[in-house]
Amino acid sequence: xxxxxxxxxxxxxxxxxxxxxxxxxxxxxxxxxxxxxxxxxxxxxxxxxxxxxxxxxxxxxxxxxxxxxxxxxxxxxxxxxxxxxxxxxxxxxxxxxxxxxxxxxxxxxxxxxxxxxxxxxxxxxxxxxxxxxxxxxxxxxxxxxxxxxxxxxxxxxxxxxxxxxxxxxxxxxxxxxxxxxxxxxxxxxxxxxxxxxxxxxxxxxxxxxxxxxxxxxxxxxxxxxxxxxxxxxxxxxxxxxxxxxxxxxxxxxxxxxxxxxxxxxxxxxxxxxxxxxxxxxxxxxxxxxxxxxxxxxxxxxxxxxxxxxxxxxxxx
Amino acid sequence: xxxxxxxxxxxxxxxxxxxxxxxxxxxxxxxxxxxxxxxxxxxxxxxxxxxxxxxxxxxxxxxxxxxxxxxxxxxxxxxxxxxxxxxxxxxxxxxxxxxxxxxxxxxxxxxxxxxxxxxxxxxxxxxxxxxxxxxxxxxxxxxxxxxxxxxxxxxxxxxxxxxxxxxxxxxxxxxxxxxxxxxxxxxxxxxxxxxxxxxxxxxxxxxxxxxxxxxxxxxxxxxxxxxxxxxxxxxxxxxxxxxxxxxxxxxxxxxxxxxxxxxxxxxxxxxxxxxx
Numbered sequence: 001x002x003x004x005x006x007x008x009x010x011x012x013x014x015x016x017x018x019x020x021x022x023x024x025x026x027x028x029x030x031x032x033x034x035x036x037x038x039x040x041x042x043x044x045x046x047x048x049x050x051x052x053x054x055x056x057x058x059x060x061x062x063x064x065x066x067x068x069x070x071x072x073x074x075x076x077x078x079x080x081x082x083x084x085x086x087x088x089x090x091x092x093x094x095x096x097x098x099x100x101x102x103x104x105x106x107x108x109x110x111x112x113x114x115x116x117x118x119x120x121x122x123x124x125x126x127x128x129x130x131x132x133x134x135x136x137x138x139x140x141x142x143x144x145x146x147x148x149x150x151x152x153x154x155x156x157x158x159x160x161x162x163x164x165x166x167x168x169x170x171x172x173x174x175x176x177x178x179x180x181x182x183x184x185x186x187x188x189x190x191x192x193x194x195x196x197x198x199x200x201x202x203x204x205x206x207x208x209x210x211x212x213x214x215x216x217x218x219x220x221x222x223x224x225x226x227x228x229x230x231x232x233x234x235x236x237x238x239x240x241x242x243x244x245x246x247x248x249x250x251x252x253x254x255x256x257x258x259x260x261x262x263x264x265x266x267x268x269x270x271x272x273x274x275x276x277x278x279x280x281x282x283x284x285x286x287x288x289x290x291x292x293x294x295x296x297x298x299x300x301x302x303x304x305x306x307x308x309x310x311x312x313x314x315x316x
Numbered sequence: 317x318x319x320x321x322x323x324x325x326x327x328x329x330x331x332x333x334x335x336x337x338x339x340x341x342x343x344x345x346x347x348x349x350x351x352x353x354x355x356x357x358x359x360x361x362x363x364x365x366x367x368x369x370x371x372x373x374x375x376x377x378x379x380x381x382x383x384x385x386x387x388x389x390x391x392x393x394x395x396x397x398x399x400x401x402x403x404x405x406x407x408x409x410x411x412x413x414x415x416x417x418x419x420x421x422x423x424x425x426x427x428x429x430x431x432x433x434x435x436x437x438x439x440x441x442x443x444x445x446x447x448x449x450x451x452x453x454x455x456x457x458x459x460x461x462x463x464x465x466x467x468x469x470x471x472x473x474x475x476x477x478x479x480x481x482x483x484x485x486x487x488x489x490x491x492x493x494x495x496x497x498x499x500x501x502x503x504x505x506x507x508x509x510x511x512x513x514x515x516x517x518x519x520x521x522x523x524x525x526x527x528x529x530x531x532x533x534x535x536x537x538x539x540x541x542x543x544x545x546x547x548x549x550x551x552x553x554x555x556x557x558x559x560x561x562x563x564x565x566x567x568x569x570x571x572x573x574x575x576x577x578x579x580x581x582x583x584x585x586x587x588x589x590x591x592x
Contacts, residue, residue, distance in 0.1 A: 027454070051450060051485070059443050059477035066447015069432065070383075072454070074447075090474075093437040094444060098426040 003170040006143025009107050012164060013038025015150040016075060020046045023154065027067055029053060031060045031078040037107050039077050058087040064102045065094040073101065073154060079108040080122035080163055084129055095159045096134045102159050105150065109139070109163035110251030111284050111292040112201055121284030121292075122163075127256020129161040130229050136182065137228040138162040139250075139258075141203035144173040145226060148180045156182060163200065165251070167289055170204045172224070185232040187239075191221035194245035194307045197236070199225050199258050202249040205293075208300035209307065216304075218311055231261045233269065240270040245310040247275045249303055254278035273313060275306050318537050324367075328533050331401065332362045336562045337592055338397035338410060340585060343576045346414035349422065352572040353466060354394035356497040356530070356557040361398045363536045364462055373403035376429045382459050383448050385433050387441020388466035388495065389423035390574070396420050396428065404430035439472025441465065442492055446478050449490040449550075460544065461490045468500030471509045476521070482550040483522040490550045491543040492523075495530070497559035501573050518552045530555030563589045 019026045020042055027049045034040040034052055043050035053059050057078060064074035076083065083106050084091050095102045106125075113121045130137050138153065138160060140146040146164060153160045172188060173180075180186060188203065189210045198206040203224045210220040221243055223235065240246055246266065248259040259276030266274060279296050293299045320328075335358050343349035361384075365371070369382040386395050393413065400407045405419070405428070412418035419427050423436035433444050445463040452459055469475065482490055494514075502508050511517075518525045524546045528535040536555070543551035559573070560566025563585060577585055586592050 027450075049454065051481075053477070053481045053484075056474075056477035056480070058440070058474045059446075059481060062440050062443030062474070062478070063447040063450070063481065065433075066444040066449075067451050068447075069444065070448045070451030070455075071379075072451050089437050090440055090443075093434060094440050097434050 008164040011143035011146040013041040016042040080106040107164040117286040118283040139199040189222035191219040195221040198249040209303035212304040249277040350390040352559040385463040389435025392424040399430040438469040439474040442478035449487040486548040497557040499559040524551040530557035
């Protein structure tokens with residue numbers, strides 16, 4: 001079956017243009033990556049509300065804070081390697097500390113950046129942003145989710161970190177699917193023997209793993225945990241109770257991201273057998289996306305294998 | 317050029333003297349804080365809040381107010397003493413400075429009425445003011461942005477990112493004021509990390525650059541007027557000041573950057589140094 005592909009960055013850029021028409025206070029601050037991020041689409045339509053302040057990420061997020069403090073609704077964007085990479089202080093003190101209404105939307109999260117190599121493969125951003133008070137952390141799984149979630153973050157007050165991926169991605173959600181809420185997860189495959197909780201590109205791999213497992217007689221649920229913070233505790237506890245086995249998958253360090261967030265809930269509320277699949281405390285490197293994913297076990301076969309092991313243990 | 321009537325000069329001088337007293341009392345009561353960099357910029361803030369800026373202590377979020385950004389957030393004793401005197405909160409509340417559950421935090425902070433920005437981390441405030449200035453231009457508003465920066469703070473690279481940006485967008489509604497007292501925590505700025513030639517740097521960044529005596533009210537006012545009348549360029553006022561100004565043993569002393577006087581010596585200091 002040919003998968004319908006989407007592009008998160010196009011979804012982001014086009015949604016900004018739509019928002020620009022609806023809300024005159026929407027402004028965009030960029031850092032010389034505006035063509036790549038597709039925020040230039042907004043810049044073409046609304047040049048007076050578009051500020052490309054150059055290769056100066058600390059300045060980008062701080063100017064966004066100033067704009068927000070004067071009533072604007074700023075989106076600050078570049079690659080995840082540099083925001084939050086180069087400006088954690090400004091995100092913490094100038095934005096989150098005062099609960100300032102800045103929406104940080106970055107692209108090029110994770111290993112899927114590919115050939116650009118380890119310096120550009122951001123694997124710690126979710127851990128960093130998740131620990132900052134007031135911050136919301138969101139990782140859409142496809143273009144449709146990106147479009148919907150960009151809308152949703154404008155409807156809430158407070159700082160947001162949203163991480164997009166560089167490559168084109170298979171569409172998980174139907175184009176007119178709008179059943180996404182910030183702070184809630186979404187079950188994209190039902191199942192009763194085990195659960196995979198994933199975010200971003202890994203949701204596709206998790207679905208693929210679920211298909212593999214089905215052939216092997218294991219019914220595996222897949223949850224798209226697109227909001228890492230505030231995390232959907234109810235669903236995590238519910239699926240733990242119902243399926244008894246949880247594996248998390250993320251294109252991020254196993255420290256501090258989705259796996260940690262899920263573990264934090266389970267260990268206090270419903271301890272069960274769990275594994276985290278992610279990058280094991282190391283940096284990335286140059287390579288093609290599929291090669292990198294295979295090397296770090298971020299692919300369907302490894303997810304399926306891990307689930308099989310846990311299900312076997314559960315039955316013992 | 318404005319020359320102040322003597323009555324006005326006396327008024328601003330009296331407020332400044334009282335501000336110094338409040339700074340010393342506040343820091344002493346707290347047992348910690350930053351008197352040196354607070355005392356150094358008293359006349360600048362007194363001029364802004366009691367003479368120049370449009371603001372309303374009864375309505376801190378008034379949309380058309382001028383915005384003041386204290387980038388050197390450690391000068392919170394100064395900021396809070398000024399805000400208390402103008403009526404944003406009771407002067408009594410200064411006694412809660414740096415204490416648990418207080419609205420008056422160790423560094424200037426959003427939770428205090430009248431504070432626009434939490435400036436604890438240095439080098440960021442000018443970017444905040446740039447963002448506000450861009451917003452004002454978008455809204456066709458005439459209110460102005462004032463940012464007070466420490467001189468040591470200019471060692472932060474982000475200040476120069478903001479300087480580039482303000483020039484690019486011709487932010488003539490933005491005035492940066494540098495408290496050029498020459499001293500930072502570890503010693504002289506020119507020893508720790510030289511800033512000179514400072515005016516030439518700002519000129520090279522396409523700013524309108526003014527240099528004044530930071531204790532001469534006429535010069536402060538005239539430089540602010542000059543900034544207001546300058547079109548298409550942001551203005552930086554390099555205010556030559558003295559760290560610890562007004563308390564002889566604190567003047568030019570890095571030691572008093574972040575140290576409180578002892579309670580038993582406070583009365584003597586206020587009497588002998590300020591004549592109050």
